[in-house]
Amino acid sequence: MDLESESSVLESVEDNNGLIGDLDKELNSPVETSPLISKGFGLRKWKRRLRRDLVKDDTSVSMENSKALKRVLSGLVDPNAKQMHLPGPEVRQDSVGSVGSVNSVVGFVMGGESYGNGLAFAAGVDSDNSEDRSSTMSHSWDKHRGKVSGGKSVISSGDSSQQRKSSVEKSNKLRGERIKIEKENSHSSMESADSRSSNFVFMQGASYSLSSREQGGRRMMDYDDENSDHDAHTSKRKDNVEEEEEETEDYSQGDCVEESQIKSNGSSDNLDPLIVAVNSFQTLQEALQKELQKFQELGKEEPITSLHDGGESSSCIHAGHEGASEASSSYRFGSEKMGEMELTSLDSEILNLVNNVEHLEIKLEEAKRILEVKETQIRELESTINVSETCNGGTEIGIEDIFQQKVEAEIEYIIFSRSVGNLKRRIKLIEEEKTLGLSKLDKAETKAENLKNQAQDLQNHCVEITEIQEVECLKKRAFKTTRCLLLQLGLLFILYYSLLPEPEIAVPT
Amino acid sequence: MAETAETINTTISSPPPESESSTTISAMTDPTSQEAASKDTDLTKEAESEKKPGGISLRIWPPTQKTRDAVLNRLIETLSTESILSKRYGTLKSDDATTVAKLIEEEAYGVASNAVSSDDDGIKILELYSKEISKRMLESVKARSNASVGNGSVEDANTDASEVSKDDAGPASEEEKSEA
Numbered sequence: 094m095d096l097e098s099e100s101s102v103l104e105s106v107e108d109n110n111g112l113i114g115d116l117d118k119e120l121n122s123p124v125e126t127s128p129l130i131s132k133g134f135g136l137r138k139w140k141r142r143l144r145r146d147l148v149k150d151d152t153s154v155s156m157e158n159s160k161a162l163k164r165v166l167s168g169l170v171d172p173n174a175k176q177m178h179l180p181g182p183e184v185r186q187d188s189v190g191s192v193g194s195v196n197s198v199v200g201f202v203m204g205g206e207s208y209g210n211g212l213a214f215a216a217g218v219d220s221d222n223s224e225d226r227s228s229t230m231s232h233s234w235d236k237h238r239g240k241v242s243g244g245k246s247v248i249s250s251g252d253s254s255q256q257r258k259s260s261v262e263k264s265n266k267l268r269g270e271r272i273k274i275e276k277e278n279s280h281s282s283m284e285s286a287d288s289r290s291s292n293f294v295f296m297q298g299a300s301y302s303l304s305s306r307e308q309g310g311r312r313m314m315d316y317d318d319e320n321s322d323h324d325a326h327t328s329k330r331k332d333n334v335e336e337e338e339e340e341t342e343d344y345s346q347g348d349c350v351e352e353s354q355i356k357s358n359g360s361s362d363n364l365d366p367l368i369v370a371v372n373s374f375q376t377l378q379e380a381l382q383k384e385l386q387k388f389q390e391l392g393k394e395e396p397i398t399s400l401h402d403g404g405e406s407s408s409c410i411h412a413g414h415e416g417a418s419e420a421s422s423s424y425r426f427g428s429e430k431m432g433e434m435e436l437t438s439l440d441s442e443i444l445n446l447v448n449n450v451e452h453l454e455i456k457l458e459e460a461k462r463i464l465e466v467k468e469t470q471i472r473e474l475e476s477t478i479n480v481s482e483t484c485n486g487g488t489e490i491g492i493e494d495i496f497q498q499k500v501e502a503e504i505e506y507i508i509f510s511r512s513v514g515n516l517k518r519r520i521k522l523i524e525e526e527k528t529l530g531l532s533k534l535d536k537a538e539t540k541a542e543n544l545k546n547q548a549q550d551l552q553n554h555c556v557e558i559t560e561i562q563e564v565e566c567l568k569k570r571a572f573k574t575t576r577c578l579l580l581q582l583g584l585l586f587i588l589y590y591s592l593l594p595e596p597e598i599a600v601p602t
Numbered sequence: 603m604a605e606t607a608e609t610i611n612t613t614i615s616s617p618p619p620e621s622e623s624s625t626t627i628s629a630m631t632d633p634t635s636q637e638a639a640s641k642d643t644d645l646t647k648e649a650e651s652e653k654k655p656g657g658i659s660l661r662i663w664p665p666t667q668k669t670r671d672a673v674l675n676r677l678i679e680t681l682s683t684e685s686i687l688s689k690r691y692g693t694l695k696s697d698d699a700t701t702v703a704k705l706i707e708e709e710a711y712g713v714a715s716n717a718v719s720s721d722d723d724g725i726k727i728l729e730l731y732s733k734e735i736s737k738r739m740l741e742s743v744k745a746r747s748n749a750s751v752g753n754g755s756v757e758d759a760n761t762d763a764s765e766v767s768k769d770d771a772g773p774a775s776e777e778e779k780s781e782a
Contacts, residue, residue, distance in 0.1 A: 493740060500680065500736035501729075507676055508728055511669035512662045 663724025663731075664715065670707060677703035677739065691747035702742050710734035 665673075681688075681699040694702065714731040 496685075497733075497736040497740060500739055501732035503676055503680070504673055504732040504735050505728060507672050508662060508665055508669055508731075511665065511672055515666065515669075 663727045670711070673735075674700075674703050674707055677706065677735070680739070681743070691743045706735055706738040706742065709738060 678696070678699045681694045681703065682696055683693070710731050713734050714727050717727055717730055
């Protein structure tokens with residue numbers, strides 16, 4: 094539905110552009126079955142003729158065409174801006190992927206019949222390759238104009254293109270058809286080189302449709318430039334860059350829409366066989382369940398009958414009748430049960446006997462335990478008796494120890510008491526000696542006092558003696574000094590008399 | 603210390619206190635008996651001997667002869683008088699008791715005197731002395747009881763009876779016989 098809505102919008106915008114409309118219809122066709130394709134081709138031819146007639150007559154259509162051209166140019170300018178942000182090698186990788194997608198889409202679109210037609214036309218179209226190259230070069234020149242000039246230049250270019258369209262259409266009707274065929278051949282040749290998975294084909298369908306739309310824009314420009322006087326010469330590098338930009342846009346824009354449609358179609362187609370298989374399995378399961386139920390019923394019913402009719406089952410076993418495997422198993426089961434019944438009765442009797450025996454054994458064990466307990470009690474009593482006997486011996490020993498302690502204590506008491514008495518006596522003697530000592534001290538003190546007095550007297554005498562001695566010494570000193578003085582006087586007189594004769598001698602001179 | 607030195611010097615240098623002490627001793631000897639005189643002399647000798655080293659010592663060991671005599675008297679009493687062991691093993695005569703006691707005391711004194719201890723007071727040696735005496739008394743009493751059992755039939759009958767009243771009567775009868 095999304096594709097249909099987009100296609101309707103495009104048709105309303107580009108009603109008079111027959112080429113673009115035809116391309117959109119071609120894209121819509123591959124989803125349908127093969128017989129519809131043949132019908133579509135016939136109808137498209139008539140529609141083209143009608144649209145061309147309208148373009149020639151109406152003037153209002155020219156305005157719409159100018160708007161369309163503006164949109165195309167604006168779209169072309171955007172990738173240039175994007176190119177500034179993106180690095181080179183990544184862009185190239187994306188372009189390679191998109192190219193592969195185009196090839197795969199071609200394979201999807203071209204069925205057996207279309208493929209054969211393509212091959213038929215390929216032989217006769219080689220002469221037109223030069224025209225394609227010139228068209229690409231002119232397209233690049235036009236982009237360059239858009240960048241440099243403002244909006245006015247864009248409008249003027251649109252008007253010029255409108256005037257030229259009528260002449261181009263008249264002269265080159267056949268050439269357009271040839272160009273389409275050449276493109277188909279190119280796609281088929283690319284298809285042979287690449288091989289991709291089916292999922293990838295569905296994923297990449299959107300890119301082809303978008304790229305085809307932009308290619309329509311190129312064709313319009315090409316027709317105008319062929320007859321114009323401008324001679325554009327640009328390098329191959331620019332062409333490569335432009336192609337990469339276009340491819341990236343195609344890949345990013347339309348993937349989401351077509352992917353969802355393709356997936357929904359695939360899921361709707363795939364569910365049917367699964368449902369059939371599921372139904373078949375369910376029927377099989379039901380049949381198996383029924384069979385199992387039957388077997389279960391057989392297994393349940395027969396042993397019950399065998400239980401109710403034991404004699405019959407035993408007779409059958411003895412006869413050796415063997416029908417189906419189930420029947421034989423059921424009879425065996427019945428025979429086992431009969432055997433078990435007999436065994437159970439005997440076993441019950443045996444169990445009763447065994448239980449009685451066990452009870453008796455338990456009683457015996459209890460009796461043994463009681464005997465052991467009594468024996469232990471007897472042993473305890475014997476041990477107590479022995480202990481009591483030993484206690485008597487202990488008492489005797491205790492008496493002896495006590496006697497020893499008594500004797501020791503008595504002896505120590507005696508010795509200590511005697512020693513204490515001796516000490517007391519010594520103390521008395523010492524006290525007596527102290528008294529004597531004190532009396533002696535008193536005497537000594539008196540003597541000491543006397544001695545002190547005597548000493549003082551002696552000191553006084555000594556002092557006097559010392560004074561006397563000093564006086565005597567002083568006298569001796571005085572005597573000596575006087576003698577010395579006298580001697581000195583004598584010497585002085587001698588010197589005086591010796592000096593007197595000298596002046597007499599000097600006078601006569 | 604000065605006072606003690608003075609006392610020592612006075613005792614050594616001055617003869618009069620010795621004479622005074624001798625006079626006191628002579629005065630005491632007159633009214634009392636020879637034993638008392640001997641005791642006093644022993645005490646004086648002991649005092650002199652202990653004073654000479656220059657200090658008073660509170661040594662308990664070695665004991666004086668007087669104390670040893672006291673110990674002997676006590677041992678004789680324990681052996682001759684009634685007690686737990688006497689009730690069980692019987693009593694001894696006074697003469698036998700004295701001889702046995704002397705032997706026991708001499709042996710114990712020898713053992714104790716041979717022993718060497720770092721204790722200055724001599725308390726440990728005293729304990730050893732007392733233990734030795736007690737052991738030897740038990741041994742002697744048991745030996746005597748066994749000998750008496752072996753000697754006479756009458757004693758055997760008394761011991762076989764093993765009654766308190768009869769045991770008490772036995773030694774009394776023996777004592778009466780010995781006195782007679």
